[in-house]
Amino acid sequence: MSDGEETGAKMTPLARGAVGVLVVACAVVTALEFVIHRHAYFETEGRPLFFAIYGFAAFLIVVGGGVLLRKLVMRAPDYYDAGEDGDA
Amino acid sequence: MPELLLPGLMMILGAALVPVLPHMLRQVWMLVLIAASAYQCWHIDPGVHLTTSVIGFDLILVRAEAITRPFALVFHIAAALNVIYAMHEDARMTAATGLAYAGAAIAALFAGDFITLFIYWELTAFTSVFIILAGRNPRSFSAAMRYLLTQVTSGVILLAGAVVLVGSGSSTAITALSVETLGGALVLLAFAIKAAFPFVNGWLQDAYPEASVTGTVILSAFTTKLAIYMLALCFAGTHMLIWFGVVMTLFPVFFAVIENDLRRVLAFSLNNQLGFMVVGIGIGTELALNGTVAHAFAHIIYKSLLFMSMGAVLYRTGTVKASELGGLWKRMPLTTLFCIIGAVSISSFPLFSGFVTKSLTIGSAAYEGYFWVWVALIFASAGVLEHSGIKIPYFAFFGHDRGFKVREAPFSMLVAMGIAAGLCVAIGVAPEMLYALLPYEVTYKVWDAGHVLGELQLLLFAVLAFAFLMLRGLYPPEIDSTVLNTDxxxxxxxxxxxxxxxxxxxxxxxxxxxxxxxxxxxxxxxxxxxxxxxxxxxxxxxxxxxxxxxxxxxxxxxxxxxxx
Known part of the structure; x- marks a missing residue:
């Protein structure tokens, strides 16, 4: 169970190729920020590139939170199989 | 006079014939029953249509509200998709109980009092437990017993709530309730269990992934959405639900990151999506309730699609563990395409169903000035993208090629996934069709250029974060393990x-x-x-x-x- 923890998941060549497309798409929506007016309900929302920064940061927090949570709640695959409910 | 027949009853009774019919006739029989039931339900207008009196209790056997029609419609769509998806197999018990389960859930939508609701509430539990048992292994048997205990408990608490309501001078009619009364609190608890609220959510992630390939798809549609429907009828505008919903949107995304079983990831994702709906109910405005109903409608379809795609993977490869999958896009290209459509739909990419439905709920939070709720929902949207938008399709179809020499999914599975994918796109491109079914007029400008741009920035930069983590080798690897949950x-x-x-x-x-x-x-x-x-x-x-x-x-x- 612990073997895979040492290194992160690897990206396939196909996915590496898609990253180029993704970077272009991100550049386009960044540029559009200065062309299209975004109506904001809150002051924070109206700040330049709020959603881009928030999306990037939120994703990192979700993954980082998951990594921390793993230390707390991850058990062996057969954790419940032996002595379910402690009855057997 | 379609209301003189109990809605859903023809599906419940018709299920009795399912085990004895030959294979093809069985499929036709089930689809005809569903079509006839859909026709019947579609023609029931809002209002009370059928009442009776039993041992002093006035029962409202058929009653419809403004939100009943969209829920009834999508329940029938889900039931039909389930039948088509499972046409390749000869699982008579799953087919029969699945049809009866869908019928019971549809019947419950039209229940006008808590006693009638209790009967159908328990019937959904007893019929659906056989679907989990169809997993046919010791784990599914244990999960089914825990599931049954939880669901029956919910039903008995519902009955206790009804008894207390009657004792306090109220009627048993399903109507707006206050959580400050004992009866209202008990009813809320019963609904909360079925809607997988925090700390009573474990049954969902425990039981659903233990069912068979087709069983999990059936289960994903009805029970939790029936609870959402009832919450909307009885507790709209109950502000404490906003915060319950916020917690529901947030905590599952962290568990989904580390869960290895991709059907269990989808079960966490289901929990997260329910949270958006509960927030809408808690806000309780016309826009928010429209958001809840629209989201439930779209969610049932794209969640079924995602479960179907993972079911197809399980059917062909024998596993849905992310640590054992990868590279299937070459072998299962259509399944891959349909999964991606489900993934972008749930992630709320513009032109797909999640965008035109979830935006209503998030917009209502902003419109009502709930800043921190809005912040949390946006955060949860990035979380949805992580587990359902990226993790599911990437690790199943595009990750490291594990060398599976498998064929594409069976034709019936592809047809069901194709229909569901088509609906995801149709709703996303032309949401007016769905908006016309909602209880209130939709005035929210979902296609506002600034709104579309903001959503694209959020999602594309979240994907960029994924690419960054992968390129740097920082994304956590998938590990075969048990992730402890509230169960x-x-x-x-x-x-x-x-x-x-x-x-x-x-x-x-x-x-x-x-x-x-x-x-x-x-x-x-x-x-x-x-x-x-x-x-x-x-x-x-x-x-x-x-x-x-x-x-x-x-x-x-x-x-x-x-x-x-």
């Missing part, structure tokens, strides 16, 4: 406390039964079976204790009602 409280902690508290009594009990067993064995001259006896006693102790405690509470409630 641990009921499967490990409570039994441990119970054993500790009951140890003296159990020692006495064992001493008595052991002595009796030895005396009986001595009198008949055979060996004792003390260990087997103890096993049987202890093996049923947990469920027996829970049931006993529950009945005691229920009896106390009844006693209180008659003493008052």
């Amino acid at each position: 641990w409280l009921f499967r490990r902690l409570l039994p441990a406390i119970w054993r500790m508290l009951a140890a003296p009594v159990m020692r006495l009990w064992r001493a008595v039964t052991g002595t009796a067993a030895r005396q009986i064995a001595a009198s008949v001259g055979r060996g004792t079976h003390v260990s087997r006896t103890n096993y049987l006693i202890s093996g049923t102790a947990t469920i027996g204790a829970a049931a006993g405690l529950f009945l005691a509470v229920f009896a106390l409630l009844l006693a209180l009602r008659y003493m008052m």
